[in-house]
Amino acid sequence: MKTGRHSYPGENKWKGLFYLLPALLIYLGFTFIPILETFRASFFDWNGFTEARTFIGFKNYINLFSDPLFLKAISNNLVFIIFYSIIPILIGLMLAAILTGQPIPGFGFFRTVFFLPQVISMVVVGVIWRWMFNPVSGPINQFLSLIGLDHWRQAWLGSFEYALPAVGSIGTWVQYGFCMVLFLAGMQRIPTEYYEAASLDGANGIKQFRHITIPGLKSEIGVAMITTMIAALRVFDLIYSTTRGGPGDSTLVTGFLIYRAAILNNRIGYGAAIATVLTIIILALSLLIRRFMAEEKEPA
Amino acid sequence: MSIRWKRLLPRYLVLIVFMLIVLLPIWGMLMSAFKTDTQIASSPFTLPETLTLENFKQAWTVGKFNIFFKNSVIVTTAVVISSVFLSTLSGYAFGQLPMPGKNLLFPLMLLGYMVPFEAVIIPLYNWMDALGLRNTYLALILPQIGLSVSFGTLWMSTFFENAPRELVDAATIDGCNRWQTLWLILWPLAQPATTTLIVLIFMWTWNEFLLALVMVQTEAMRTLPVGLAFFQGKYTSNLSLMAAGAIIVALPTVLIYVIFQRFFIRGMLGGAIKG
Numbered sequence: 342m343k344t345g346r347h348s349y350p351g352e353n354k355w356k357g358l359f360y361l362l363p364a365l366l367i368y369l370g371f372t373f374i375p376i377l378e379t380f381r382a383s384f385f386d387w388n389g390f391t392e393a394r395t396f397i398g399f400k401n402y403i404n405l406f407s408d409p410l411f412l413k414a415i416s417n418n419l420v421f422i423i424f425y426s427i428i429p430i431l432i433g434l435m436l437a438a439i440l441t442g443q444p445i446p447g448f449g450f451f452r453t454v455f456f457l458p459q460v461i462s463m464v465v466v467g468v469i470w471r472w473m474f475n476p477v478s479g480p481i482n483q484f485l486s487l488i489g490l491d492h493w494r495q496a497w498l499g500s501f502e503y504a505l506p507a508v509g510s511i512g513t514w515v516q517y518g519f520c521m522v523l524f525l526a527g528m529q530r531i532p533t534e535y536y537e538a539a540s541l542d543g544a545n546g547i548k549q550f551r552h553i554t555i556p557g558l559k560s561e562i563g564v565a566m567i568t569t570m571i572a573a574l575r576v577f578d579l580i581y582s583t584t585r586g587g588p589g590d591s592t593l594v595t596g597f598l599i600y601r602a603a604i605l606n607n608r609i610g611y612g613a614a615i616a617t618v619l620t621i622i623i624l625a626l627s628l629l630i631r632r633f634m635a636e637e638k639e640p641a
Numbered sequence: 642m643s644i645r646w647k648r649l650l651p652r653y654l655v656l657i658v659f660m661l662i663v664l665l666p667i668w669g670m671l672m673s674a675f676k677t678d679t680q681i682a683s684s685p686f687t688l689p690e691t692l693t694l695e696n697f698k699q700a701w702t703v704g705k706f707n708i709f710f711k712n713s714v715i716v717t718t719a720v721v722i723s724s725v726f727l728s729t730l731s732g733y734a735f736g737q738l739p740m741p742g743k744n745l746l747f748p749l750m751l752l753g754y755m756v757p758f759e760a761v762i763i764p765l766y767n768w769m770d771a772l773g774l775r776n777t778y779l780a781l782i783l784p785q786i787g788l789s790v791s792f793g794t795l796w797m798s799t800f801f802e803n804a805p806r807e808l809v810d811a812a813t814i815d816g817c818n819r820w821q822t823l824w825l826i827l828w829p830l831a832q833p834a835t836t837t838l839i840v841l842i843f844m845w846t847w848n849e850f851l852l853a854l855v856m857v858q859t860e861a862m863r864t865l866p867v868g869l870a871f872f873q874g875k876y877t878s879n880l881s882l883m884a885a886g887a888i889i890v891a892l893p894t895v896l897i898y899v900i901f902q903r904f905f906i907r908g909m910l911g912g913a914i915k916g
Contacts, residue, residue: 348738348739349813352739353739354739354740354741355739355740355741356738356739356740356819357734357735357737357738357739357740357743358734358740358741359734360730360731360733360734360738361730361731361734361735361740361746361794363727363730363731364727364728364730364731364750364790364793364794365731365746365750367727367783367786367787367790368750368753368787368790368791370783370787371761371765371783371784371786371787371788372753372756372761372784372787372788372791373749373752373753374764375760375761375762375763375764375765375768375784376752376753376756376760376761378763378764379760379761379763379764382763382764389767432659436655436656436659439651439652439655439656440652440656445649445652445653445656446649451656451660452906453899453902454660454663454664455659455660455663456898456902456905456906456909457663457664457667457895457898458663458667459909460844460894460895460897460898460905461667461848461891461894461895462847462848462850462865462866462869462890462891462894463848463850463866464848464850464866464867464869464870464873464890465670465866465869465887465890465891467870467873468670468869468873468883468884468886468887469666469667469669469670469887470666471873472669472670472673472880472883472884473666473669477682478681478682478880480665480666480669480685480686483685514662514663514666517659518663519909521659522906522910523910526910571757574757575757575759577759577850577851578850578851578866581850581854581870582869582870582873595759596757596759596851599759599762599763600762600851600854600855603762603763603766604762604763604766604855609763609767612763613763616759616760616762616763617760619757619759619760620756620757620759620760623755623756623757624752624755624756627755628755
């Protein structure tokens with residue numbers, strides 16, 4: 342951003358500030374200062390009501406590393422990265438690989454559907470999948486009975502063993518269409534001559550995919566990885582509307598732990614420390630996106 | 642069958658399978674909204690035998706979705722209009738106007754786009770509580786504007802930076818001041834960028850859950866997603882009613898998405914790429 346490039350002779354150098362100010366003030370008051378305040382609160386022991394807050398330095402952070410709840414929550418977030426990020430990217434790449442080459446008539450319709458889970462409220466997604474996973478009347482168990490796999494029926498979301506992968510697979514359902522659309526948009530940049538030349542040289546489909554498609558999609562894969570990872574780290578609405586962290590703490594995630602600790606149980610400092618850790622991880626990932634994009638010099 | 646179709650058919654089959662996986666659960670929920678619970682259990686994905694809106698009527702009145710809908714419309718309208726207006730001004734400031742400290746202010750605004758709501762929710766909750774502003778529209782609207790203008794400023798500044806320089810110069814020579822240049826010359830050109838911003842902020846606000854969950858205690862102030870979540874807790878066995886509620890929550894965003902698809906996908910991908 343070049344300062345002053347746009348000014349006309351004799352124009353007030355501060356003019357832009359008047360246009361920026363309304364947005365900036367709301368942003369500072371309701372986003373930026375709260376971020377700083379969360380950070381500050383993480384160094385205190387405070388219940389949110391009394392005037393007295395005790396400064397305890399890094400104690401909230403130190404405690405986190407021996408806190409079984411936090412460790413459980415963060416490890417569940419890591420499991421969610423597999424379901425939200427890795428599996429959808431593999432499915433997206435596979436679909437993109439299948440669609441390499443000539444255009445598919447009617448593809449616009451498919452794209453509309455594939456993107457649909459992205460626009461639906463996660464609470465609605467939770468309602469839909471609680472029904473799908475319902476142990477008695479849910480379509481998934483009904484389907485298993487239908488194909489003779491009665492012994493595979495589970496109380497999916499109510500089971501200590503299966504609740505986490507069950508909720509995780511909802512994340513896969515939400516994300517793979519997004520990955521696919523992202524990759525297909527990227528593939529339009531790869532010149533078809535590359536594939537033609539490769540075919541002439543005798544490279545088969547798999548080789549073409551490895552040596553042309555994957556390198557060509559490098560930046561899209563990076564973006565998909567990071568946005569879906571952030572989604573996996575931030576997951577809250579879906580947990581609230583499916584399992585509320587249960588059964589036990591088997592689907593507890595950091596977002597839900599922050600809510601439970603700071604809002605429901607008034608452990609402000611503790612919740613703020615978790616929120617700060619989560620924010621730092623997400624910021625680091627977001628900066629990685631920007632690095633990826635800066636390298637590629639791609640028009641947005 | 643032509644050779645072309647022989648090559649296309651396997652691709653279509655794979656596409657259709659993955660499309661059905663996305664579509665079937667949504668389709669099933671839509672169909673359930675028109676059935677009774679026993680019908681849902683016996684044949685979840687078939688078309689309803691009779692077209693009755695009874696479930697919707699029940700959800701709308703007994704389930705109080707009429708109130709949640711009204712709240713969502715008020716909050717979303719206020720957030721979208723203010724955010725888009727403020728973002729146009731601030732984006733213009735970054736993209737076109739002389740301003741001190743641009744290099745500092747830009748990353749400052751960018752931060753808000755990258756942090757999760759969890760980073761701000763605890764102090765916001767305490768402050769709104771102390772000010773007695775919980776259970777008000779303001780508590781839902783102001784923080785949402787704060788986050789929205791962060792993305793909006795980045796989005797609009799990209800447009801204004803790339804706006805044709807000659808046009809702006811010509812307008813200035815013709816005697817337009819900066820305010821007039823913005824609204825008379827550039828604003829009409831900004832329609833695609835603005836449309837994308839409107840649909841994205843609409844979707845984010847309509848679907849926002851954590852903020853509304855934390856700020857609102859009374860049933861009368863709940864927005865649709867929070868209303869649905871509590872409804873689910875209360876009528877856990879009444880699936881047909883819940884399906885109708887879920888459809889009421891999802892329908893507006895799906896409709897807007899289908900109508901403005903081009904803008905939506907560009908914004909989502911562009912937003913991700915802009916980071």
